[in-house]
Amino acid sequence: MAAVGRTRPEGASTGRGWALAGPALAWTTAFFLAPMVFVLAYSLFRRVGGELVASLSFENYRRAFTEAAFRTALVNSLEVSVITVIASVLVAYPVAYLLAYRMPRRWGQVLLALAVLPFWTSYVVRSYSWLLVLAKEGVVNRTLMALGLVAEPITIANTRAATVIGFVHFFTMLMALTIYASLVQIPESYRKAARDLGASGWRTLVHVTLPLSLPGVVVGAFLTFVLAIGDYITPQILGGAQELLLPQAIMLQVQRSGDFPMAAALSAVLLLVIGLAYLASARRFGLGAR
Amino acid sequence: MRGARVVVEGLTKRYGEVTALADIDLEIEAGSYVVILGPSGSGKTTLLSILGGFAHPTSGRVLVDGRDVTFDPPARRPTTTVFQDYALFPHMNVGRNVGFGLAMRKVPREERRRRVAEVLALVGLEGAEGRDVATLSGGQRQRVALARALVVEPPVLLLDEPLGALDLKLRRQMQDELSRIQRTTGTTFVHVTHDQEEAMALADAVVVLSHGRIEDHGPPERVYLRPSSRFAAGFMGDSNLIEGRVVEGPDGSVVETALGAVPWGSAAPDSRVVVSIRPEHLRLDGSGALGLGRAEVRERHFAGVYQRCFVRVGDLELLVFAPPTMRISPGDVVPLSVDPTDVAVLPQD
Amino acid sequence: MRRVGLASAVPRSPMRWLGSVLAYGYLGLVYAFIFLPVVALMLFSFQDGLVPVPPFHGPTLRWYAELFADERMMAALRNSVWVGLTSSAIATGLGFLAAYGLARYRPPAASVIRGVLIAPIAVSYLVIGLGLSIVANQLGVGRSLTLVVIGHVVINLPLAFAVVLSQMSPAQERLEKAARDLGASEVRVLALVTVPVLLPGLLAAFALSFTLSWDEFVIAFLLTRFDVTLPVEIWSSIRTGLDPETNAVGTLVFLLSVGLLAITLAVVSRLSRRRV
Structure with a gap:
């Protein structure tokens, strides 16, 4: 973005830079930074007997990591998110590969746009439509029964499997996008050179294409993990009350118990997990000079 | 090998x-x-x-x-x-x-x-x-x-x-x-x-x-x-390309061009050909065996290893690479000549 | 089929043919998976019956009629549009000013400013909503659509900022310099040169913000009580089970979103083509 060779503006102009960015900064500070500080502060308070006790304590965090309900929620969230990431990569990569390399560029772009179209259903509506498909009286069960393959409807909705299916549906589209973008950026001459030097199609994939597309995969995987682990809607609609994930636990604290401090602490844990995920993957994003 | x-x-x-x-x-x-x-x-x-x-x-x-x-x-x-x-x-x-x-x-x-x-x-x-x-x-x-x-x-x-x-x-x-x-x-x-x-x-x-x-x-x-x-x-370097026609002459076939007759061995009479002469082969000091008339120097640019000159003969504008030390100025009228071996006759295509 | 690069005119061996069949079969399966819920949603919005599941009876427009008669849904739809337009306008405006300030004036600590403005992207909507909820409680401010607008600007500002920033280039700066050189004041430079040139980027940022706001659930859920946005209203109707009217509103939202996307792409590409 730098204007090459530009001299530094004098004081008045520099002030102007701050002035222009000022409103945006003010908004972010007032409505984002300040609330985040409140969240962190609240996480150290406690709610005792319906009253807010504003003395500092790590009680909430202790409970978050030791109380069975919360610990289970955290573990469940991690498991579901990791499974989602892995499944989405496995499903999306071959799709992105075929669209990027096995057809004329135009078709690939059209098919990609098509693949991403359901992305544009409202997220809530999208999860609802999976309920339509997976419910006891839903599309899958009715079809199976009509075909005589099962006698009784099988339970898919309100299970972890349903949540994962709902997630994988959404994130496969996301991953297909990021992986496709990564694949088409690889100059074709690299693959030609590999083939020219004796690599088979498979070995070209393993030695050249895969490593060079890795940044796209990592970006997609990171986004998937972060969005999945923080999502309230899909587990609530599809997973039901059988298994609680972290966002649902947070919501329960807000709505049922009115225990904002506990909700805040759980949120802080969520942010911590996301932060760790970022640290683990940032290096592989491939941003900047290669 | x-x-x-x-x-x-x-x-x-x-x-x-x-x-x-x-x-x-x-x-x-x-x-x-x-x-x-x-x-x-x-x-x-x-x-x-x-x-x-x-x-x-x-x-x-x-x-x-x-x-x-x-x-x-x-x-x-x-x-x-x-x-x-x-x-x-x-x-x-x-x-x-x-x-x-x-x-x-x-x-x-x-x-x-x-x-x-x-x-x-x-x-x-x-x-x-x-x-x-x-x-x-x-x-x-x-x-x-x-x-x-x-x-x-x-x-x-x-x-x-x-x-x-x-x-x-x-x-x-x-x-x-x-x-x-x-x-x-x-x-x-x-x-x-x-x-x-x-x-x-x-x-x-x-x-x-x-x-x-x-x-x-x-x-x-x-x-x-x-x-x-x-x-x-x-494509291979600059060249002057001049239209011509093969005509039967007393000493064998020649190519009739705007610059005069150019000796040519084979090719059917009356066929249209193109004569190609490289700029570095055209001489402005009268030293070539084949005279091509008098040329007026229109432009001259110094290019280090040679002087890039545009000369006019009749209706034709030609490019000549003159030796760097030759005294030439726009407006000079000089004898244009070339060595016959440096002339190529090409089919008109 | 002319394939660029690795040639394919070789007579296909059975192995390669099998490979192709598997490949396209796989693609077919994945696409079927991707479209299954959307197709079910749309198909059964025309269900002539009480339950939007097979077998399919109909078609009928009954549920769409019920939808348009449903005052709560329509109010929620209007609210969503209002919230979307307002928050997108604010986000795009603030984002544009900030991007302009950073790109043209290069203040010191620019990277700090950039970091602060982009930071909200890293935080889950749930936490952002919770934070605003806590602050609102503290200040005794009641839940309302206005709070939702505020929250949506928080989540959209980073994106609008990033999109506009990515559109700024030294070439544009030269245009502005030329305008100044020819006598235009700062305001006129902004209005007559900067904004028109950046228009595709601004529209893209606005459209992106609107799309995200229009579909956003968690923040809207936490910050509203009586007047709600469309996703929240849909959520309430979902709690009561499978209902073809929900299919109808879902189909409508989908078609509107896709339509909006198509229009945005067309407008942005038409505008971009005017670039010299």
Whole structure:
């Protein structure tokens, strides 16, 4: 973005830079930074007997990591998110590969746009439509029964499997996008050179294409993990009350118990997990000079 | 001699309505350095792709050392290609890049290391195995790409405008390097370029392509001094092209042009031809054996090694390269002459 | 089929043919998976029956009629549009000013400013909503659509900022310099040169913000009580089970979103083509 060779503006102009960015900064500070500080502060308070006790304590965090309900929620969230990431990569990569390399560029772009179209259903509506498909009286069960393959409807909705299916549906589209973008950026001459030097199609994939597309995969995987682990809607609609994930636990604290401090602490844990995920993957994003 | 002999027979390539190559016949001697020269759209890159196995011809054959390889995939062909953008794998260092072809051929690690070191020394990058590809300069990348292609000892090496991305000085230097390497290894080099100076500097034989057809083919000196076609005359350096007609004269056929009669041996009388005279062969001091009338100097620009002059004879405007020390000014009227051996008569096409 | 690069005119061996069949079969399966819920949603919005599941009876427009008669849904739809337009306008405006300030004036600590403005992207909507909820409680401010607008600006500002920033280039700067050189005041430069040139980027940022706001659930859920946005209203109707009217509103939302996307792409590409 730098204007090459530009001299530094004098004081008045520099002030102007701050002035222009000022409103945006003010908004972010007032409505984002300040609330985040409140969240962190609240996480150290406690709610005792319906009253807010504003003395500092790590009680909430202790409970978050030791109380069975919360610990289970955290573990469940991690498991579901990791499974989602892995499944989405496995499903999306071959799709992105075929669209990027096995057809004329135009078709690939059209098919990609098509693949991403359901992305544009409202997220809530999208999860609802999976309920339509997976419910006891839903599309899958009715079809199976009509075909005589099962006698009784099988339970898919309100299970972890349903949540994962709902997630994988959404994130496969996301991953297909990021992986496709990564694949088409690889100059074709690299693959030609590999083939020219004796690599088979498979070995070209393993030695050249895969490593060079890795940044796209990592970006997609990171986004998937972060969005999945923080999502309230899909587990609530599809997973039901059988298994609680972290966002649902947070919501329960807000709505049922009115225990904002506990909700805040759980949120802080969520942010911590996301932060760790970022640290683990940032290096592989491939941003900047290669 | 490690190089292979390449023969192209009746090669045609059509993309729908467009004909990229039209019935190309070519013989490339084993161990020679052949340059395929042509402007963009001439089909030279298509030809190279077909030789390399990245495209298949609509009809025709490619034979390497007598074997039909027309439909062989690049990996199974006795050719390796140096790509225009070098295509060095950014996620591997120099050593692994160069050794890639050997690794694909399952060459054991020790031998691989030895051969990589040898070929890097050959291209002047001794000890560079550990370097990160991203830190290399343009010239260095070029050498690595070359090394990677050569280490597998291909009988034929294909180069797709390998020097296009380099600045002038570096290009001249690399041209010498390429020549030296080709002579050392004895591999048949097929090099595609649009730069005729490059072609003349490197080639044992030049193939001039235009619109998918071979316009001329031969040693650079012959193609330059005695071009076979109007296109070749115009593409290989500057040339003055003058229309003419063959007429029977008392001492044999001559070509009637606006500059007078030019002796000419064969060709049917009354046929229309084009006379080509290179600017450096036209003389403004009356020393040539064949007089061409008096010329008025219109413009003169000093170009270091010569003076670039535009002169007018009658209706014709001609380009002349005069010696740097000759006194000339716009407005001078001078005798225009040429040595008859420096005149080429080409078919009108 | 002309394939660029690796040639394919070779007579196909049975192995390669099988490979192709598997490849395209796989693609087919994945696409079927991707479209299954959307197709079910749309198909059964025309269900002539009480339950939007097979077998399919109909078609009928009954549920769409019920939808348009449903005052709560329509109010929620209007609210969503209002919230979307307002928050997108604010986000795009603030983002544009900030991007302009950073790109043209290069203040010191620019990277800090950039970091602060982009930071909200890293935080889950749930936490952002919770934070605003806590602050609102503290200040005794009741839940309302206005709070939702505020929250949506928080989540959209980083994106609008990033999109506009990516569109700024030295070439544009030269245009502005030329305008100044020819006598235009700062305001006129902004109005007559900067904004028109950046228009595709601004529209893209606006459209992106609107799309995200229009579909956003969690923040809207936490910050509203009586007047709600469309996703929240849909959520309530979902709690009561499978209902073809929900299918109808879902189909409508989908078609509107896709339509909006198509229009945005067309407009942006039409505008971009005018670039010299």
